[in-house]
Amino acid sequence: MSGPPLYLDCDTGVDDALALAQLVGVGADLVGVGSVSGNLAAAGGARNTLDLLAMLGRPDVPVAVGAHDPIGGTFDGGAAFVHGENGIGGVVLPRAGEPVDGSAAELLVRLAHEHAGELRVLAVGPLTNLALALELEPALPRLVRDVVLMGGAALAPGNISAVAEANIGNDPLAAHAVFAADWPVTMVGLDVTMHARFEESHRRALAEAPGAVPRALAAMLDVYFGYYTPILGRPSSALHDPLAAAIATGQVEPTLAPVVPVEVDATDGPGRGQTLVDLRSRFVGYPPLPGTRHRVVLGIPDGFGDLLLETLLPLP
């Protein structure tokens, strides 16, 4: 195992599945996973996670079912048009394992105490479970080492509105609480994840690999490519969650990631769900801004698709 103990919060989802495989592939010290409604309902996300962890040879990792509804709202039904009806492109995995008792928020709080000062939280879905955990345990920001999340957009357009990215926009109140809490967040948003891509050559290489995991991932990517191909203009897909996972494990080191204030718009206005990233400090003499705490990833090295492929190809 390498790197800090890691709690993963996810809504598995095609790119969440890739992220989970990336984590196991690089030998991350995965100590627990919570699911949350996002790409699909939390219960279904936990099912996909358990099945995939078993295939990956990690049935030991505890998986807890997290929040079904966003804070103060109702789950919108997910994004089957992106991820397929079952969240993983219609691929049927061997059913394996059961979730642990208790909520994802409870699991996160327990792990934060067990690994006090060490635990890294990697969140690649809506931030509902993290917000609930902050309510359960107000000392959480001191117990947790840091938070790495896939979500938001600083300079890039949103993907569910002009300015809102789906993970933030699906639970703006939770995201507001997570960015307002006194812990350092590394935000891996659309600024970089839209430029991290799998091409058709990567998908084909996975499909031709010996392992069941790479072949299952290739099959999931059929639906996912179907969504992205018209947008991106050629057979390909963005790699949102795997990029956040690779940054959380240190496999990818950002090339540009200023530490700046970030606030989430939780109003009902047109900016709802936007991450307001305060980049005024880019002017040399700008006075220090309160809340300068979060690292916003704006640049990554080229070639992440190749790097991810290398990590996934040897999987069982």
Place this chain on the structure above:
Amino acid sequence: MSGPPLYLDCDTGVDDALALAQLVGVGADLVGVGSVSGNLAAAGGARNTLDLLAMLGRPDVPVAVGAHDPIGGTFDGGAAFVHGENGIGGVVLPRAGEPVDGSAAELLVRLAHEHAGELRVLAVGPLTNLALALELEPALPRLVRDVVLMGGAALAPGNISAVAEANIGNDPLAAHAVFAADWPVTMVGLDVTMHARFEESHRRALAEAPGAVPRALAAMLDVYFGYYTPILGRPSSALHDPLAAAIATGQVEPTLAPVVPVEVDATDGPGRGQTLVDLRSRFVGYPPLPGTRHRVVLGIPDGFGDLLLETLLPLP
């Protein structure tokens, strides 16, 4: 006179003064000016405008005093720390002329009828007068050729909050109405105006020019440089309003200016006063977005400071 008949709405203001001089310098067909509270109170802005127009040899241009308070709010007192107490860096101009009767909104509506289908509106202050004119004359968007405005930010940080530029942020309700109205707006925001600069060499050249106008402008720039120098890291200033004027007169042709939807955040949330510029269409296959009507300037040719200097140096 060259170009379309032009109504200027301004809060004169050091950079408004530069813009006014630019307009006269390139021979724009200036048919009327309205003032609005922004950099200073509307009455003071009209005073500065009248005095400067007389020095520029255009005492014939009618100037109307516009709105003192933003829509639904109260004028905040202005930005003396940027523009000096009298708005033009403490420079005392010979007093000349009086405003016409009636409000700026009334003048705009009258001119829109007189030049139906031809009038270009150039707004370089808060958009209060334009919003009031839209209420006075609901047919205004059909009567006006187009609107060019200095304001907002698409990708650049704001200058009064993380995301809000002053002209929009000082009257978000008015700005919301202006962008929602059915006329084409060219938005010249901080994305480009922060990169249009006067350096110390430009200021000195103005100070050594024979004409009273360039020398007065150089004196005004002392205070303005005082504000910008620590931010920009060397003696220099941004050229917000003159750049919008140069685009309105065709002196500058943007190098990048997509036509996209723009909505203004008029909530009381953290995004208040933001121009939400929907750039999702940058992805090749993005489906058409409703409200795709406004041209947002994101790139300009290099060397605007030199070009502006050339225009200002020969002035009387």
